[in-house]
Amino acid sequence: MAGKTCSCGRAVDGANPNVRFVLPDPVLELPEREGTPGTWMSHGTARESVMMQVPGAGPFVRVLLPIQLDRGHTLTYGVWLAVSPDDLQRTFAVWWEPEYADLRLDGLLANAIHPWGLLYTPVTATVRDPEETPYLTGSPDPLLARVLTETWVHDEVVPQ
Template sequence: MTTADKCELCGNPVDLHDRHVRFANPDPIVDAHEILASDVWMSHADANSSVMMQVNHIGAFVRALLPVHLTAGHTITFGVWVGIHPDDLRRVFDTWWSAGYKDLVVDGMLANSIEPWGLLATPVRLSVLDPDHTPYCVDSVDDRLRSVLTDEWDHELVLSALP
């Protein structure tokens, strides 16, 4: 690795700084002891490729992007699941593949723990910023999550908490 491939601040490879971390499932699904296939509905063939899912007795979920701005101009984007009210799932589904998708706004609760902050079950607002992407986490009534979304974070702190 050349010096040009290393971060000047921390010495780690630069390609580790701007990346996407995608959660395969919402934490409540991971933590469930046993889920029957008949209890699960997904928008696509599996959880990793799905943008929506509903699991009986657990909840309804939608995919979202949660960007975290790091020092030195880097960004880690988490592909998270957000728990939404089951009544909102039909509206989200009907809107997702329509011209109205660009105007989609939905409120929910983070369904993944984001290290180093945690934030599981924290309220979050989603909005479509780019019609070619899943919605983005854009705001929260929770000051901690609002700070994660708007502040610049020490990249060593965040990178060291990633799997």
């Protein structure tokens, strides 16, 4: 797989690729993106941040979207979840605390995922491991529910 890149412009290599979206798609649509006046990020840059709130786009929390591939591989996307302002505050309050292990977030997927799209699809994220970012674990949307539970053909799913 050497030399392949994803729609986020990052190289995708190896049997278990990881793809990290730097920004939520709604933020990409803003003229100043994360530089929009009034933007708050949990860390110094969007790439490092796990939470952000951007005027004109909303509040977001970084989550992981694991996709099971054939040959026993997994493609993991680091995506953004659009959440309510109250959920962002609640998430910030527990992120570095023991209560983080019980965090559950309901929101909308804030990145389009190749090849399905899925932008603005409702989804639930939960913490599997207190040392990791929350994982997308369920959705009332039939397609996203399939993406989360079925095994997909590697060459049809991994960005080319």
